[in-house]
Amino acid sequence: MIVFVDGDVPCNVEGRRAVKSWLRSVAEYHGKSLGDLSVVACSDEELLGYNRKYLDHNTYTDIITFDQSEGDTLAGDLLISFERVCENAENQGVVFQEELRRVMVHGILHLVGLKDKSKADAQAMRAAEDHALAMFHVEHRR
Numbered sequence: 001m002i003v004f005v006d007g008d009v010p011c012n013v014e015g016r017r018a019v020k021s022w023l024r025s026v027a028e029y030h031g032k033s034l035g036d037l038s039v040v041a042c043s044d045e046e047l048l049g050y051n052r053k054y055l056d057h058n059t060y061t062d063i064i065t066f067d068q069s070e071g072d073t074l075a076g077d078l079l080i081s082f083e084r085v086c087e088n089a090e091n092q093g094v095v096f097q098e099e100l101r102r103v104m105v106h107g108i109l110h111l112v113g114l115k116d117k118s119k120a121d122a123q124a125m126r127a128a129e130d131h132a133l134a135m136f137h138v139e140h141r142r
Contacts, residue, residue: 011041078107
């Protein structure tokens with residue numbers, strides 16, 4: 001089950017049914033099923049606190065993925081800074097909901113096993129994000 005959770009900010013995800021279906025499709029494309037997944041809306045400061053506490057990073061980020069997957073069933077928590085997503089969207093010249101979908105699928109791809117620390121891994125991650133976003137636009141438009 002996928003749930004959208006208000007953290008310290010409202011979790012304003014539009015087209016939730018379509019987004020849920022799409023995230024399941026992305027998991028299936030990678031040979032996985034999607035179990036329990038929480039998408040939690042955070043402020044920059046809230047997510048920074050998690051970043052410091054659990055990852056020992058003192059930086060702002062747009063997402064932290066907590067993996068609780070077992071076998072081929074993906075599960076976990078996607079903590080997302082809606083402030084970072086808003087700023088990223090402005091910088092990339094896209095609408096907020098489009099950037100939010102990119103960040104959500106980024107978390108799913110981490111659960112699948114993709115990394116993004118090296119340049120090559122980051123390029124592969126971006127290509128996988130682009131492919132997943134194309135899946136949304138083709139298969140899951142409202």
